Amino acid sequence: MFDSRHIRTFHEVVRAGSYSAAARALGYTQPAITQQMKALERSVGTPLFLRVGRRMRLTEAGEALARHAGVILDSMSAAQQQMTAITRLRAGRVRVCAFPSAGATLVPEALARLAVDHPGVRVELQEGEPPDSLQRVVGGECDITLAFTYPGLREQVPEELVEIPLMEDQLTVLMPAGHPLARRRAVKLGELAEERWIAGCLRCRANFLHECAELGFAPDIAFTTDDNLVVQSLVAEGLGIAMMPGLVLSFLVHQKVQGRALEPASRRQVSAYVLREHLEIPATALVLEELKTVSANRVGC
Structure with missing residues (x-):
């Protein structure tokens, strides 16, 4: 089972291109980003990134997850909005x-x-x-x-x-x-x-x-x-x-x-x-x- 926080961080790492850039965008420290990505890799059971020099490249599993991450986050956002509407009696x-x-x-x-x-x-x-x-x-x-x-x-x-x-x-x-x-x-x-x-x-x-x-x-x-x-x-x-x-x-x-x-x-x-x-x-x-x-x-x- 994926941790939604890890998926959100992964999505930002892919978008920003590095752990440090993702850390700045999310307001985290770089070690915190690193720990989350290691936890996500343990969850999926395979590496998601390969380091090539100073650059990071997605593995095949990382590319597969990247294709779904945006959809997962959008669905979670929609679900959260619907739950909020129900609990606040807007729906x-x-x-x-x-x-x-x-x-x-x-x-x-x-x-x-x-x-x-x-x-x-x-x-x-x-x-x-x-x-x-x-x-x-x-x-x-x-x-x-x-x-x-x-x-x-x-x-x-x-x-x-x-x-x-x-x-x-x-x-x-x-x-x-x-x-x-x-x-x-x-x-x-x-x-x-x-x-x-x-x-x-x-x-x-x-x-x-x-x-x-x-x-x-x-x-x-x-x-x-x-x-x-x-x-x-x-x-x-x-x-x-x-x-x-x-x-x-x-x-x-x-x-x-x-x-x-x-x-x-x-x-x-x-x-x-x-x-x-x-x-x-x-x-x-x-x-x-x-x-x-x-x-x-x-x-x-």
């Missing part, structure tokens, strides 16, 4: 996987903040639901996953991952604007036992059924979809009501749909998950900080 790539409602709310806000001060940091977006999205981090398919858990329905988190709590997302009920209970600020789940329901993703549906069972009724689920826009459209047409996360309220698109909080409050925990060693990567740590900031701003909204 970098972070792959973020988020469930749909976080992808439509928390992620865009965080990326907008990121773009102001660190436009060179690029973020690639993926969509996924837990627990599959957690496995993407473990498998190296993404760097950060946003996922949610419900009280009493927490699954085992892979031990390789660190959980970073972001916010509690209060559950709401979406209902047609003309629904009799839409005039209230909050509704009780038990009051809706006779309604037709639209259920969401597998994990949300499991929590919904669990909460209904706790109140002693089995809901009439007329439709099942994990598409938030489809849920809103079905509710708008009066085909059912739906228990949805509060994050969805910020992108309601139907004027005929109203969202009302549950009473007593029911919440899910939204967290970011990342490999422990990735916390030391500057760009990843920065994206996490922005996600924490925008999540904190939403608490209580």
Whole structure:
């Protein structure tokens, strides 16, 4: 393995034509140059220079190394510049996987903040639901996953991952604007036992059924979809009501749909998950900080 310092000195000796000239150019003493060249020759296992009178001539091995030395130094310089850009957050790539409602709310806000001060940091977006999205981090398919858990329905988190709590997302009920209970600020789940329901993703549906069972009724689920826009459209047409996360309220698109909080409050925990060693990567740590900031701003909204 070559020592980069020795390659740099060798390159200057070849350019300057002698040890003494290279020493002056690099600010070294001539004995220091001599020692470095001897160390490089030991490393390659053969002489690199021949002395002919007062002049130095490259050996065949020296000529071969001289042809590559400039390329080696240029590549090292480019690598150093890229590493500096990454560590100083002028560049970098972070792959973020988020469930749909976080992808439509928390992620865009965080990326907008990121773009102001660190436009060179690029973020690639993926969509996924837990627990599959957690496995993407473990498998190296993404760097950060946003996922949610419900009280009493927490699954085992892979031990390789660190959980970073972001916010509690209060559950709401979406209902047609003309629904009799839409005039209230909050509704009780038990009051809706006779309604037709639209259920969401597998994990949300499991929590919904669990909460209904706790109140002693089995809901009439007329439709099942994990598409938030489809849920809103079905509710708008009066085909059912739906228990949805509060994050969805910020992108309601139907004027005929109203969202009302549950009473007593029911919440899910939204967290970011990342490999422990990735916390030391500057760009990843920065994206996490922005996600924490925008999540904190939403608490209580």
